[in-house]
Amino acid sequence: MKRSQKFYLQLGLAVALLIFIGILIYNLWVNLSRTNMLLSFGWLGQPAGFALGEHPLSYKPSDSYAWALCMGWLNSLKVILCGLVAATVLGVLAGAARSSRNALLRALSSGYVALIRQIPLLLQLLFWYFVAFLSLSGTPLAPLGTLIRVSNQGVELLGLHLSVEFSALLVGLSVFTAASIAEVVRGGINSVPRGQWEAFRSLGLPEGLGLRRVVLPQALPAILPGLTSQYLNLAKNSTLAIAVGYADLYAVSDTTITQTGRAIEGFLLLLISFLMLNLLITGGMELLNRIVLRSQQRL
Amino acid sequence: MKSGPSPFKRLKRHLLASPLDVLITLLVLALFGWITATSLHWLVVDADWRVVSQNMPLYAFGSYPSDQRWRPLLWIALLIGLTLMTLLGPRQGWLRKALPLFWIAMVPFGVVLLAGGIGLLPIPSHAWGGLSLTLLLTACSGVLALPMGILLALGRQTSLFVIQRSCSVYIDVMRAVPLIAVLFFGQLLIPLFLPMHLEVNRVLRAVLAFALFAAAYIAEDVRGGLQAIPRTQHEAAAVLGLSTQQTLLLVVLPQALRTALPALTNQAVGLLQNTSLMAILGLVELLGISRSLLANPDFIGRYLEVYVWLAGVYWLVCTAMALLARHLEHQLSPTTSATAKR
Numbered sequence: 001m002k003r004s005q006k007f008y009l010q011l012g013l014a015v016a017l018l019i020f021i022g023i024l025i026y027n028l029w030v031n032l033s034r035t036n037m038l039l040s041f042g043w044l045g046q047p048a049g050f051a052l053g054e055h056p057l058s059y060k061p062s063d064s065y066a067w068a069l070c071m072g073w074l075n076s077l078k079v080i081l082c083g084l085v086a087a088t089v090l091g092v093l094a095g096a097a098r099s100s101r102n103a104l105l106r107a108l109s110s111g112y113v114a115l116i117r118q119i120p121l122l123l124q125l126l127f128w129y130f131v132a133f134l135s136l137s138g139t140p141l142a143p144l145g146t147l148i149r150v151s152n153q154g155v156e157l158l159g160l161h162l163s164v165e166f167s168a169l170l171v172g173l174s175v176f177t178a179a180s181i182a183e184v185v186r187g188g189i190n191s192v193p194r195g196q197w198e199a200f201r202s203l204g205l206p207e208g209l210g211l212r213r214v215v216l217p218q219a220l221p222a223i224l225p226g227l228t229s230q231y232l233n234l235a236k237n238s239t240l241a242i243a244v245g246y247a248d249l250y251a252v253s254d255t256t257i258t259q260t261g262r263a264i265e266g267f268l269l270l271l272i273s274f275l276m277l278n279l280l281i282t283g284g285m286e287l288l289n290r291i292v293l294r295s296q297q298r299l
Numbered sequence: 300m301k302s303g304p305s306p307f308k309r310l311k312r313h314l315l316a317s318p319l320d321v322l323i324t325l326l327v328l329a330l331f332g333w334i335t336a337t338s339l340h341w342l343v344v345d346a347d348w349r350v351v352s353q354n355m356p357l358y359a360f361g362s363y364p365s366d367q368r369w370r371p372l373l374w375i376a377l378l379i380g381l382t383l384m385t386l387l388g389p390r391q392g393w394l395r396k397a398l399p400l401f402w403i404a405m406v407p408f409g410v411v412l413l414a415g416g417i418g419l420l421p422i423p424s425h426a427w428g429g430l431s432l433t434l435l436l437t438a439c440s441g442v443l444a445l446p447m448g449i450l451l452a453l454g455r456q457t458s459l460f461v462i463q464r465s466c467s468v469y470i471d472v473m474r475a476v477p478l479i480a481v482l483f484f485g486q487l488l489i490p491l492f493l494p495m496h497l498e499v500n501r502v503l504r505a506v507l508a509f510a511l512f513a514a515a516y517i518a519e520d521v522r523g524g525l526q527a528i529p530r531t532q533h534e535a536a537a538v539l540g541l542s543t544q545q546t547l548l549l550v551v552l553p554q555a556l557r558t559a560l561p562a563l564t565n566q567a568v569g570l571l572q573n574t575s576l577m578a579i580l581g582l583v584e585l586l587g588i589s590r591s592l593l594a595n596p597d598f599i600g601r602y603l604e605v606y607v608w609l610a611g612v613y614w615l616v617c618t619a620m621a622l623l624a625r626h627l628e629h630q631l632s633p634t635t636s637a638t639a640k641r
Contacts, residue, residue: 010461017465024492031491102320104327118617119610120572122579123586127610130602236477243579250480263487270480271472278475 028264035261043260044069050255052247054163065256072252073273079169079248080235080277086174087234088227091181096211098186109182116179122240124176129168129244165246169238177234184230188223189215220292228285235277249273341603350598351608357592358612361428361583367420370412371431378405378434382619386626406438424502428583430612436502436574436584440509441567447510448517449552455518456525466518473515479576481512486580505577513570520566524559525551557631564624568617575613585609 032038048068051061055071056078097109116124133152140151149156155167162170192215200210239250250270257266315321351358360371385398413435415421427435454466473481485508489499499507528551536546556563578587589605592598598605 006459010459013459014461017461027492027494030494102323102327104324104331108327108330115614118568118614120575120586120613122575123606123609123613126602127606131606135602239477239479240576240579242479250477253480254483257487263484263491267480267484267488271476274477274480275475 032264037261039264041265043262043265048256049259052252053165053245054247065260068252069249069256069269069273072247072249075247075252076235076238076241076249076277079166079173079241079246080238080281082170083173083177083234083238084231086170087177087181087230090174090178091230092185094178094182095185095189096216098182099189099211101207113179113182116176121172121176121237122243125169125172125240125243128172128175129165132171133164133168163246165241165244168244169241169246172244173234173238176237177230180230180233181227184223184226185219187226188219191222192218217296221289221296224285224289224292228282231281231285232278235281236274346604347601348604350592350601350604354592357429357588358585358608359429360431361588362426363428363431364422364426367422370419371427371429374405374409374412375431375434377408381405382623385623403442406442409435409438424500427502429588430585432502432582432584433571433574434616436506436509436577437567437571439506440513441570443506443510444513444517444570445563447514449521449556451514451518452521452525453547455522470515470518473512474519478512478573479579482508482576482580484508485511501582505580505582509570509574513566516566516569517563520559520562521555523562524555524557527558528554557628560624560628560631564621567624568620571616571620572613585612 029038044066045064047062048065049061050068052059052068052071052075054075056074057071059067059071094109094112097105100106100109136150136152138151138153140149140153140156142149147158152164154164155162196214196218197210200214201207205214238248241248242251242254245251253266253270257263260266315324356365356368359375360368363371381398381401384394385402388398389395411417412419413422413427413431414424451466451470454462455470457463482505485504486501489504489507493499532550532554533546536550541549574584575586577584578590581587583591586609589609593602593605
């Protein structure tokens with residue numbers, strides 16, 4: 001294609017795209033002005049009027065919509081951060097178990113991954129909420145003494161109370177994401193040459209120590225990108241909180257939109273909040289990646 | 300083949316190599332035993348399967364009128380038949396060549412069968428439900444999303460700045476938003492962006508939202524396939540005198556799609572699982588119909604039976620899809636097709 005041809009083609013496409021967007025916006029404007037709902041963010045200051053199941057800072061129904069959305073954002077952040085830690089620990093264990101010498105352990109891990117990945121997350125969340133947590137009795141189970149107590153009122157971890165909704169969501173998200181992380185970790189471990197295993201074994205290092213000190217550090221650069229995308233998936237999947245009644249960002253936005261009818265504004269706010277969450281996660285992982293690469297260069 | 304060490308030695312090496320291994324083996328065995336014992340006890344003693352067995356038609360068809368149920372039943376039966384034929388059928392012959400066409404035809408055929416028209420009694424979309432709705436949502440949005448995804452991937456690769464930018468922005472924004480938000484706003488916003496008198500029914504809105512969402516993910520998978528194609532392929536096509544379009548359609552895309560196939564399979568399985576999200580937004584697909592069943596006082600508290608049953612159904616369908624995809628991968632891999640031609 002000639003340069004001028006390319007230019008006119010692009011110009012034409014840009015105009016077509018603009019016209020298309022223009023038609024959409026015109027339709028939107030017609031529909032909104034018909035219902036007297038033209039864009040504004042003034043409603044954010046009005047009292048929300050609904051209660052939240054849990055809120056990390058003080059909140060009452062007479063507080064503004066903006067504050068309620070903030071609480072939702074903090075609740076989301078809470079479950080995402082806890083989920084990241086739990087899913088990583090479980091996922092690395094399950095992924096490492098795949099390359100264990102013990103055949104039973106390998107079978108357990110691959111069975112776990114195969115089962116969890118073929119069942120919808122929403123179904124798993126409902127299972128954890130209605131079957132695993134709500135059907136417990138009111139008297140707490142305490143398998144480890146006062147360390148952890150589980151009942152249908154929630155989880156008591158070292159004196160810290162976690163609600164049933166939060167616990168069910170956290171367990172469901174972690175178990176689901178860990179299965180994918182296990183695959184990422186397995187792929188990373190497989191990318192390390194077999195000779196490295198033979199080398200540390202011939203040095204007499206025990207299996208677990210060799211895995212931690214020799215294989216995993218070399219597998220990290222291959223693991224980190226996959227891990228980042230799994231973390232982003234966990235963050236996005238945390239919006240299924242609404243199915244178990246946990247007041248996360250999406251659930252609060254949903255209630256807000258239903259009450260005010262401000263769908264477009266609500267969507268924009270949700271979009272911005274999620275871009276912020278994504279930036280937080282990718283930024284953190286980028287930093288980690290840089291630290292890992294630097295420490296590897298030093299070796 | 301060389302015969303390995305004796306079974307006892309192998310057992311020892313794989314399970315009982317060190318004291319720690321013995322401990323792990325015992326723990327895992329105890330865990331397996333405990334899981335088997337409790338689930339058997341539950342399956343035989345505690346479980347009450349009436350919530351499943353009495354409601355089979357609901358799980359399959361939702362509230363579809365009972366005298367018209369042969370239509371979704373026919374569609375599901377044809378899908379199962381096609382799956383079996385693809386997996387077990389003849390390796391050669393006209394039937395094998397026609398199979399892809401049959402598969403593509405299943406989508407419009409399913410829509411016509413469920414919706415009616417053309418001599419069939421029209422059934423409004425709010426009466427669709429159960430497994431047939433789940434499969435229909437998956438098939439329709441998949442068929443829409445694949446070409447959109449391919450176009451987006453190609454758009455992201457071109458040197459035309461305007462297209463490249465707009466495709467990138469679309470893909471990145473879509474991938475940053477959670478699906479439930481896309482679906483919810485699809486239900487709310489699609490009517491707002493359309494001219495006033497154009498009505499779009501809820502199932503179609505859901506299909507559109509799924510397709511718009513999945514296209515962004517498919518685009519990234521296809522892009523991975525495109526990037527895996529060596530430059531020499533473009534040069535070879537240019538030497539043969541193929542035009543840009545011919546190069547794309549005959550050389551680049553077939554290879555890119557074949558490379559992207561495993562990732563695309565994962566997307567398809569994910570799409571099927573994600574249709575369950577419509578239960579939150581009030582469609583009575585497989586999970587939605589179960590939620591309304593559990594609200595029925597006759598079956599109150601029978602969560603575990605229903606969830607185990609649903610998990611089984613989803614597992615079966617997902618596994619069938621994965622098997623089909625692996626079969627396709629095998630058929631398309633250059634080594635097998637080369638030997639088949641010889």
